[in-house]
Amino acid sequence: MTGPGEEQPVAGGFIRSYVITSGRELPSPDSLSLITLVTTAPGKEPPPRAIPEILAIWELCSGGYLSVAEVSARLGLPVGVVRLLLTDLIRTERLLSRAAPPPAQVPDPRILERVLHGLQRRFA
Amino acid sequence: MDSNAASPESIYVSGAVTTAVKILIVGHFAVGKTTLISSLSEITPLSTEERMTQASTHHDDLRGVPDKRTTTVALDFGRLTLGDELVLYLFGTPGQQRFMQLWEDMARGALGALLLIDPGRLADTFPVIDLVERYGLEYAVAVNSFAEDSPHSEAELREALDLLPHTPLLFCDARNQKSSAQALVTLVQHLLQRAS
Numbered sequence: 001m002t003g004p005g006e007e008q009p010v011a012g013g014f015i016r017s018y019v020i021t022s023g024r025e026l027p028s029p030d031s032l033s034l035i036t037l038v039t040t041a042p043g044k045e046p047p048p049r050a051i052p053e054i055l056a057i058w059e060l061c062s063g064g065y066l067s068v069a070e071v072s073a074r075l076g077l078p079v080g081v082v083r084l085l086l087t088d089l090i091r092t093e094r095l096l097s098r099a100a101p102p103p104a105q106v107p108d109p110r111i112l113e114r115v116l117h118g119l120q121r122r123f124a
Numbered sequence: 125m126d127s128n129a130a131s132p133e134s135i136y137v138s139g140a141v142t143t144a145v146k147i148l149i150v151g152h153f154a155v156g157k158t159t160l161i162s163s164l165s166e167i168t169p170l171s172t173e174e175r176m177t178q179a180s181t182h183h184d185d186l187r188g189v190p191d192k193r194t195t196t197v198a199l200d201f202g203r204l205t206l207g208d209e210l211v212l213y214l215f216g217t218p219g220q221q222r223f224m225q226l227w228e229d230m231a232r233g234a235l236g237a238l239l240l241i242d243p244g245r246l247a248d249t250f251p252v253i254d255l256v257e258r259y260g261l262e263y264a265v266a267v268n269s270f271a272e273d274s275p276h277s278e279a280e281l282r283e284a285l286d287l288l289p290h291t292p293l294l295f296c297d298a299r300n301q302k303s304s305a306q307a308l309v310t311l312v313q314h315l316l317q318r319a320s
Contacts, residue, residue, distance in 0.1 A: 033232070033233055034146070034172075034213075034215070034229070034230075035145070035146050035213050035233075036144070037137055037211075039139075063135070063136055064134075064135075064137065065137040065138075065139060065141065066135070066136060066137060067137070067144060067203075067213060069170070069199075069215075070135075070170060070203075072173070073170035073171055073172040073201075074170065076173075078173050078174065078175045078196075079172055080174070080175060098142060098143075098144070100143075100144050100145065100146075100233055101143060101145065101233070102233070105260075106318070106319045107145075107235045107236070107319055108319070109316060109320045111145060111210075111235070112312055112316040112319055113316065114210050115206060115210065115212055115235065115312050116309065116312045116313060116316060117206075118204075118206025118207045118210055118212070119204075119206060119305060119309050119312060120309060121206075121207070122204070122206060122305075123301065123305035123306075123309075
């Protein structure tokens with residue numbers, strides 16, 4: 001029970017997420033990073049009897065590539081939930097994804113070079 | 125090539141982009157992380173919600189919902205297309221120790237971190253440095269000083285923060301695009317030095 005003046009629990013949102021994901025465990029961040037880019041595959045349709053959240057993802061992603069973080073933010077859905085729904089859509093080949101470079105102990109100097117030159121060009 | 129000239133803000137990443145990378149903008153509460161991201165981002169900064177589960181400390185059974193408490197953390201982020209095939213995301217990452225689970229997620233695959241500090245609130249920066257170092261992120265320090273009159277000199281700040289000699293420290297105005305970009309360039313030059 002939450003007494004007056006105490007922190008409000010986020011139970012409402014939690015139950016909603018729980019329903020959207022059918023109570024399934026959310027995938028680990030390893031499976032789909034925040035910056036993996038996704039878009040709908042050409043010629044594909046959303047899954048039959050898709051829930052509104054999947055249809056919203058479908059509509060958003062059919063315009064071009066967006067990162068997982070952007071899909072979450074633009075739809076106002078928690079990252080974990082978006083990750084799970086996107087994973088389903090990628091597995092059934094309805095979405096295309098471009099994964100971020102694999103995490104490394106030390107970042108690839110060639111990528112760092114490109115970032116550096118890109119920044120210098122852009123803000124020169 | 126001039127991707128920043130793309131006139132009306134497109135919410136989408138160019139289809140030519142093959143690589144997405146991220147840099148973390150870290151610092152304590154209200155130090156100016158989102159301000160810095162806004163000054164650089166090509167899209168209006170977005171906020172995504174990470175929901176973190178903690179074991180319940182009290183028995184507050186939510187009628188069949190697993191007995192867990194969740195807290196919500198908002199992550200502000202922005203995007204920068206750098207050339208035809210590369211996009212850089214800047215994620216503002218809160219510095220509180222209780223967000224460790226989030227940090228693990230954020231640090232994975234990050235190129236490095238720009239640590240924003242307020243010279244008047246150095247003590248608030250210590251836990252953030254601990255987190256950055258714990259997750260093995262290379263970083264540069266940007267002193268967010270709106271006025272030029274930082275109460276401390278560079279040498280004093282370096283000593284107070286116990287920085288390694290090779291860690292860059294610069295003064296910047298997070299509201300100013302050129303100044304924020306310079307901070308990012310300094311960080312990436314440092315990352316490159318450490319990586320080669």
